[in-house]
Amino acid sequence: MDKIFHNKSVFLKLFGSYLLILGITLIVEMGVSLRVLHAGREQARTLNRSLMLLVKNECDNQVRDIYRNMDLLAFDDRVQTLSGIKGEMSSESRYTAYMLYRELQNMRFASEDYEQIYVYFRNTDSIISSSGNMSLELYHSIYYGDTDISLEELREYLSCKHFHDMMVLSSGGDTVGTLYTMTSLNTDVGESTATIVIQITPQAIDERIQSAKWNEAVQVAVLNERNEFLNSPGFSDSIRNVAYENLRMEEDLSFELDGEDYMGIAMESEYADWVYVLLIPDSVVESSARQAVKYCVTGLGICLALGFVFAWWLTGRNYGPIRGLVELFRRQHAEADAGAENIGNEFVWLEDQTKKFFREHADVRYSLDRNQKRLKEFYLYRLLSLPYEEIEEPEKELLRKSGIDGGGVLRVVLLSVGIPPQKTDRKIQNADEEEMTLELKRFIIKNVAGEALNGVFPTEIFEVGAEVAALIRLNAMDTENYDRMWWALGEAHDLMKEKFHFYMQICAGTAKEGIENVHLSWLEAREAKEYAALLETYFINYNDIKNRGKKYYYPREADTGILHAVASGNPEPAVACVREILQTNYQENHISAGMLSFLVYDLLGVFIRAADEAGCGEFFEGAWAEKFKNPAGKTPTELEGEFEGMIQALCGEIRKVKAKGDTQLADQLEKYIVDNFRNPDLNISQTALCFGKTPSYISSVYKKQTGRGLLKFITQTRIDEAVRLLEKGQSVNETALLSGFRDSRSFIRVFKEYTGITPGQMKKE
């Protein structure tokens, strides 16, 4: 991983892409921000407008209620009565004043907004209020002592005529209340002496405003023509700079107060001579926009971070194996080339390396294939040219592995460039050229014939010297396979003749079982090739030339027949056999002299072998060999006679030797039986095993020599012993065991058979 970042350009690209993504985020953020800000402003504007309306309605309702209550009082009889009093108050009017006090108390109780509700009577300079009846002076000292208005000012104000009037009451510059005033309406007299006052606190207005606020930062001011604020100065002083005359009604306003931007709206009251001004700092609107943007950007940031982490993880995951490969190649590189190379882009480098690697790999495999092929050809050649026993075990192992040793029937076919007789001269003229041509032709043969044969049988085809050898694996040793092979080879031959204008000579060995016999097949094929020049054909089968090559008749059956006859010292079959061979060769084959001598030697060879086997090899050391030295000079009859004489003599000799051997064997057998009859396992088979002969042989020899059966001899020996033991007083059971019988039952049975009595009877006697 580090490697990627050590590499400057890769790192820059990576960094660049992250910057790009960041850039996109920022652009989106900006877009969202502007959009949200705009929407926020719109919303704030709408909210402000509806809030303004709400505030206006709330406050106007309050004012209307106040006016209504004042109207009620203005027409109140008691007010009118009391305002008409001149001089001292009567007891009756005192009670009326009390009742009015009760009325005002109820009114105040009904409306929480009213701080004070009172009626000023100019005639008595007194006040009837919800808090009690008293002189104006006392009232002023109790309730307006702290305010900016003096008793005289208050009296003057209250003495004036009012209709739905109002006055802001302030204390030290702060608004502490609003007095709504109204002069009583005396229906009869034009002049009135009572002024009704309802006083509300700025807080009462604030409460109405507060209930409608959508944001704490919203500031609402109630401002009259004299630029007096009727509600509580709870908001910042900056709003005090808003001047009544600067306000345009129901339009979007913007102010800069204390260096901060405000947006706002103003509306005129329908009932009172004032305006409502609503202000909200831009920062509030912006902050709500910023809030939205913050969430948006945070979301994007999280996405980005997650993406980054995921990309990091993926890179690590994917880069890990690549890095391993790079390191591997680098190490290889470093071994091959000490100078550490600047890799540059690792991925490009890796691609180059990999391509190179695969190229090299292909080359190596190609040469490996060729080598393997050559090796295989070498082994095949060895398999052909050596008898199987001479091939060493490791080599055989390899052959087995290469699949050649698959068992089954194998046939070797030698394919070579057929040389037309008429062209023999040219061959010498340009040896080099000829050699190349031959090589090419061999190549053609190998391919064409290989193709043809492989279509039919699994075939190994390879060059052996100037020839091409085909090792064909046949499915079975039958004619159909044979025909198919020849058909395929014929096709190949015809093809070459047509396309390449040369002939292919085909010499086939016989099909043999197993690779052990491949050598033989090869030898046969080679032998067949020797006939090629003679037979003037391109298709030579060893089977076709086999007999033709021997030139005399000597069947193998005759060979064994003669051996048997001679070995058993029986001359007649041997004589008849020799006579038949000689007559056949003379009469049917017209055997040449040379061939005849071969034949004679063959035959003699058979007899010598028979003599050796019978143990009288010395027979031919004498003159008998000389007699056959020139067979050609003798007539068939003479030759026959000589053979007959020789056979008779040989047989006689063999018989003699044989008889002598048999007597010895019989003696040995008898001695062995006498020594071992106590062993119940002793029988003919066991004995034969002991002498290394077959049971029937020893039985027949013994019978021939002694005139009695070997089994009978064994049993008799056991019976004799038993009689001896019984006479000595041994019990039957003991006798049976000591005389070599397996059990007393068979002993008794056999004993009775030989002696006519049971062993028990014998014992009694």
Added chain:
Amino acid sequence: MKSFKTKKVLAVFAAAAVAAGTLTGCGGSNGGQQSQAQQPQSSSQGQAQSAADASAATDSAESQGFTYPMDTDAKLTYWCELNQNVSANYSNLGDTPFGQEWQKETGVSIEFQHPPANQGSEQFSLLLADGDLPDLLEYAWMSYPGGPEKAIKDGNIYELTDIINQYCPNLRKYLDENPDIDRMIKTDEGHYYCFPFIRGDDKLCNTIGLMLRQDWLEELNMEVPTTIDEWHDVLVAFRDKEGASAPLSWEYTMGALTSANPFAYAYGTCQDFYLGEDGKVHYGPAEDGYKQYLELFRQWYSEKLIDQDLGTLALDQVSAKITSGEAGASIGWAGSRMGTWINAAVKTNPEFMLVTAPYPTLKEGDSPKMGQIDNRYPNQAAVAITTSCKDIEAAARLMDYAYGEAGHMLFNFGIEGESYEMIDGYPTYTDKILNNPDGWSVAQSMSAYIRGNYNGPFVQDLRYLEQYYTIETQKESNLVWGATDAAKYKVPPITPTAEESKEYSTIMNEVNTYRDEMTLKFILGDESLDKFDEFVETLKGFGLDRALEIQNAALERYNAR
């Protein structure tokens, strides 16, 4: 929900059925079961226990080793009027050091709710009508329409007998030691319904009386008046010599002051019920003495000896008039009126001094018979647990705290080391209270730390008053004002039965309204006193006799408690 509740109640009945016969022994089993049904379901287990063994409950509560503060997250709502001396500086009782300490010591969070000033009874009515009751309701429960027993039967508040027995060992102990108080705070049926405000000493019961300008008396070389005639002379002198435009001025709109008018007492009557020599309840305005009293006042009013704005007089005006010298005599409390006025007035008039005057008599040398006196249980600021309360135990233990040693000190003296120090075993208020650095009056600074100077659910300690009265004349006040046989004429805290109460309140509503109207008219001269008999007839026409019948029956029941 309803059926669930019913099932629960049935289950409780089943559990308590065996023990029902032994139920507390107070009152009929009918009432007992009623209150059982109203008990909160959450405490059903404890309730069953207490029902089974009420007498052992106190012991078990004590033996449980209960200690304050409680380990609870209970948050209770507590409705009470905010005393004017508190509201001067705090908008909520919970903000005061007293309120903080009370919550801290008990471990219970309290959310105090206060009605607007002077609207206590109206807002109380609204609360009941609304039905959304706070957990704890501080009120003059004797004034509940139909009486406290009705409040229980209405399902507004809990019957407290079992709760007190189980959770309130302090109150239980106090009531056991003070059987006369115990009798006062029960209903006729023997049900407890509140955590009462109790005046801990008889001296605390004489709180209202006459006062007048001592400096003027000295100037005029006059004695403190003791008879009606002397009073007349003094008032005339005040009017003529001192230029007082309203020589006698008091808060006529304050019922407690108007009904305790010392001049009416001089005529053996008052504006309200009193206990006659015959041991029966009488209605003052219907008695002959009341006419004489009215004649006197009518005379004085016409002579401008009494404030001409009498009917509308409230604290603001009276304070202004007394301190400015427009008035020279008044009726009021020694602490919140007399002390306050002296302290306010001496700032502009160092000579200003008020002196208490004894209850006047008709003849010189007579000792006054009647006078203002509170019951030890004065039907003020008693706290009931409403049926809205979910955590009865927390509520009960919160309230019981005040009747224990630590709570008693908190309620009467505040926080040791802050508002008082123990000096020779005497809880002495610190300068923070008596000479408040912020310039608060003693009443205001006391109100921040204690409830002892006004009222509340606790036993008031006389030692508060001994210090509260800083001026010599104040300290003499309960001697001067207490020198009557007032207690003899005081109607004990009796209540009509629930059944009679509606009839009673209907009658009395009309009677009192008419009384107020006519009394003022008689005094102002708007109505001739020739019509007094007619006035009495009208009262009787409203059913006054029936009301008296009810009252006397209630008195009999009370005496039978």
